Amino acid sequence: MTNKINITINGFPVEIKKGETIIQAADSQGITIPTLCYHKDLCVAGNCRVCVVEVVGQTRLSAACATPCEEGMEILTNSLKVRNSRKHIIELLLAEHNADCTKCYRNGNCELQKLSSEYKIMTQDFLELAPLKKYSVDMYSPSIIKDDSKCIRCQRCVRTCAELQGVNALTVAHKGDKMKITTFFEKAMRDVVCTNCGQCVNHCPTGALVEKNYIEEVWDAIANPAKHVVVQTAPAVRVGLGEELGLPAGSRVTGKMVAALKRLGFDAVLDTDFTADLTIMEEGTELLARLKKALVDKDETVKLPMATSCSPGWIKYIEHMYPEYLDNLSTCKSPQQMFGALAKTYYAKARNIEPENIVSVSVMPCTAKKFEAYRPEMHDSGYRDVDYVLTTRELAILIKQAGLDFNKLEPVKYDRLMGDSTGAAVIFGATGGVMEAALRTAYELVTGRDVPFKNLNIEPVRGMEGVKEASIKIENPLKEWAFLDGVELKCAVAHGLINAKTVMDAVKTGKVNYHFIEFMACPGGCLGGGGQPIPTSPEIRKKRAEAIYAEDGALALRKSHENPEVQKLYKDFLKHPLSDVSHHLLHTSYTKRERF
Amino acid sequence: MNPIKSLIREMADKRGRSRENLLPIMQAVVEREKYLSEYSMIEIAKQFDIPAAEVYGTATFYSFIETRPAGQYIIRICKTITCAMKGKNQILFAIQDMLKVKLGETTPDRKFTLLETNCLGWCHKAPAMMVNNEVYTELTPEKVRDILTGYMKINDQNLN
Structure with a gap:
């Protein structure tokens, strides 16, 4: 039995895959049928009706998104009847x-x-x-x-x-x-x-x-000579911004973006990737501390699996849906908030600027980050840690308003102090990235050797599968971690909250026994975030992910603990991971919320 | 335990917690309370393990499930075209005049709520209205005044 069928579209015979809808068949032939309610990420709804087409022999028009093709079907996508109907539908x-x-x-x-x-x-x-x-x-x-x-x-x-x-x-x-x-x-x-x-x-x-945009607020801050405006950019922004500025999906524009931010008038252009590396140091240490408590001290109050806390969408989700698991969350703030807290303390001190004169702006692929910055607990520097959060789209608006020819900008590097990053931080932008970065560091910390994957690429946690699982067996650890010898570290990665639900329900029923789970609220991780360029689709997200991993592969340093600025930060300021200062500035607590 | 909470739990235990039992449970609560409160909807959502927004969406789809507090007697006047042609507005004016409430409102003593509804299926005997589950047809302003006076009396006797 063949899985091809023959139909005609606008009089031209074509062979298409069996089971395709009219819209998919037309798409494969290079014919665009207009749509509104249809989206590649979602189930078919068929309610807007603008995709109507004529099927010869039928009196009524059919919605192309909801009608499967049949052998011998004659489809007209552009007849007078179709065009007039569509026009009326749009008018209505x-x-x-x-x-x-x-x-x-x-x-x-x-x-x-x-x-x-x-x-x-x-x-x-x-x-x-x-x-x-x-x-x-x-x-x-x-x-x-x-x-x-x-x-x-x-x-x-x-x-x-x-x-x-x-x-x-x-x-x-x-x-x-x-x-x-x-x-x-x-x-x-x-x-x-x-x-x-x-x-x-x-x-x-x-x-x-x-x-909700904060474009004018940011311009006002830049225009105020009394203010020192620092900006941080999230990992996923550098692989998305190009799309808003006329480049194809998956363009890596890190250097151009930094150049653009400097021309917009920010006083310091710094990198959220720096605090992504810092997150790994804190979160990795926290995980090992929990494992030690559970395995050595036999402390039954230790909450495992530990869940990541970088994604503010996921945080609010668990606060509403699984409040009984809030203690399983890592207490680490997200990289954005770690950055904010350090900008008005460590950075202010090093640069000799009054923290009250610092305006801290972040560019994020995310709308939930706006809410996160607004949380009452995010004032650990003594000020609001992050003042304004812009999405990737808003940054593109800023660049357009400033009249910058983005493509002609010469790439430049981030400013020093909180501008250094490693490949481990870049991959935070893709689903599985935090897990991969954490494993690269934790495994080396425990065994003194690289993770046993080719080129440090932990393939099992990469890709667009909704829930991914990986396990690493720890062998011959260093002396102080001897208790982990032979332990199989079990990890899971979920992206898109519907997949987070699947994993959480499995955890709840005890079906699974993970040690560490990475959760990202958006499909594909941050690169598919709610603040990224519109449109989005599985193909676009795949291209952005490829760009993220290419960015990681191109960097000399690819493990968070090798970040020289993070090492300096610990030496000069924080002392060591989970120190009192880190607890005060870099860690947080969560709120139980109602489920409606 | 709150009586509505226990009613919802009992109903859910009896009928089961699958999606098709959502409507019967909502109707049971409306039967008891005359309307489906925010509290009831959250409780139903919890019992059925479905999103509260879905309960709200379903409830608002049906004209006979009120989501605002309603009086003891809910008057629903058919607003559809046949009743409108047969003088539904005269009936509406008569009721508004008599009860001193506008469409959508409840009398201060919480006895009557005045609403419109879609076709009741009594076009051949238009205009029609319902008071709770009772249908009244071929209405005239005089007839509707008599009907409502009757309801007022029942209520007064009960109170005495």
């Missing part, structure tokens, strides 16, 4: 849409606007309903703005929140013309289970869900 969507495009955050990057432009919708033939509807805007969250007047009810966000994240903060409520996308009891996003991960923002075709 616009009738209920607050089409105030010039004042919209998604102006220029809106799928509805693009369609409207492609189909040249110049008039409004239907009654304009948008002004009559009592739409509301939710601006309470520090991360996400939800503007119902821009919503076309395609439900991508609802499916994202349920299928990719398993959070279900968003739902469809009411019916008919009153139907809307909302939260439990129509509360503000900040008051419900929303983890601020921003995947809904990444998947929204219009301006209904956007990040």
Whole structure:
């Protein structure tokens, strides 16, 4: 039995894979069918109807996203009937849409606007309903703005929140013309289970869900001569930023990005990768300390498996969904917050600047980081540790506003002091990266040898599999770690909160027995974060991941403990991992939250 | 234990906690309380191990599940086209005038809540309304005043 079938598209006979939908078949032939509710990351919904096509012999049009191809099918994607229907569908969507495009955050990057432009919708033939509807805007969250007047009810966000994240903060409520996308009891996003991960923002075709931007605040800080503005950039930003500035997915733009940040007027351009290395030192030591307590001291109160705490989306998720496991979280702050706490203490002292005159900005692939910086406990430096968090998209806006020709910028290096990093820090941006970085350091710390993987590449924790498992047997450790001899260190990696749920449920039922688990809220890890360039898709995320690993491979130092600036930081300031100073500045605690 | 909490638990124990039992449980709570409160929805979500937002979404889809506190008698006037043509607005005005509440409101003594509903299926005897589970058809302003006076009396006797 062959798994190919023959159909015709617009009169041209083509052979396609059996089981493909019309939209996939057309795509394979280089024909684009417009879509709104359809997204490669999500299940088919078929509710927006703009993908309608004509199947010869059928009186009614079919939704191309939801109709599988059959042998002999004759499909017309561009007949007069199809074109007129699509035009009407777009007009009807616009009738209920607050089409105030010039004042919209998604102006220029809106799928509805693009369609409207492609189909040249110049008039409004239907009654304009948008002004009559009592739409509301939710601006309470520090991360996400939800503007119902821009919503076309395609439900991508609802499916994202349920299928990719398993959070279900968003739902469809009411019916008919009153139907809307909302939260439990129509509360503000900040008051419900929303983890601020921003995947809904990444998947929204219009301006209904956007990040809360801090662009003007950052420009104000830069313009203020009394302020010393430091900026840190997360690992995943350097493989995403290029997409917003006209480069193909997977472009590595680290040097250009640093050059751009200097031209924007930041006083110091530093690297979150530095504190990613520091996180490994703290978190790795914490893991070994927990293992020692469990194995040597036979202390039954030790919480294992230990879970990573770098992803603020994951942190809020576990606070809502598995509050009984908060003690299993590493107490380490995320690299962003470690950086913030050090910027206004260690850095301020070394540079002889009053911490109150430092404005600490971070560029993150993430919207949850905005919420994290806003947490009341994140003031350990005596000030707000991180003042403003920008997404990758916002940085691109800054660069465009400044009129910089990004591609012509000569790459430059990060500034000194908290600007050095290793390959282990770069891979924090990809799922499995924190695990790989931790293993590279922990294994060497315990045995004095490199991890037993070719070129330090721990392949089992790489890739886009939802849940990955790895185990490393520790043999011939150094004397002080003799108790770990023969121990098989069992690790797991989960990305996308729906996979985190799978792992947590397995932990809860005792089906699995891990020592260490890496959790990342977003699909693909930070490189697929809610603050990364739009659009996103499995292919785009794969390219960004390749770029991350290429960046790691190109660096001379690839183990966190080899970072010379981290070594200096311990020598001059922190003394040793888990010291009193680190406990005060680099570690945190968590809050139990309600589950609705 | 809170009586609604125990009702939800009992119902869930009896009927099971699968998704198709969501609606019957919501109806049972509405039967008891006249509406489905935030508290009830969270409790139902916990019992069914489903997201609270999903319970809210389901509840708001159905016209007969109120999510705001309602009075002892919920009046639902059919708003669909046949009733509208047969003078539904006259009925509405008569009720509003008599109870001194607007559409969507509850009387201060919490006896009556006035709502509109989609087609009740009584187009041949329009205009129609429901008071709790009782249907009244071929309404006139006089008839509706009599009906509501009747309800007021029942209630007064109960209170005495």
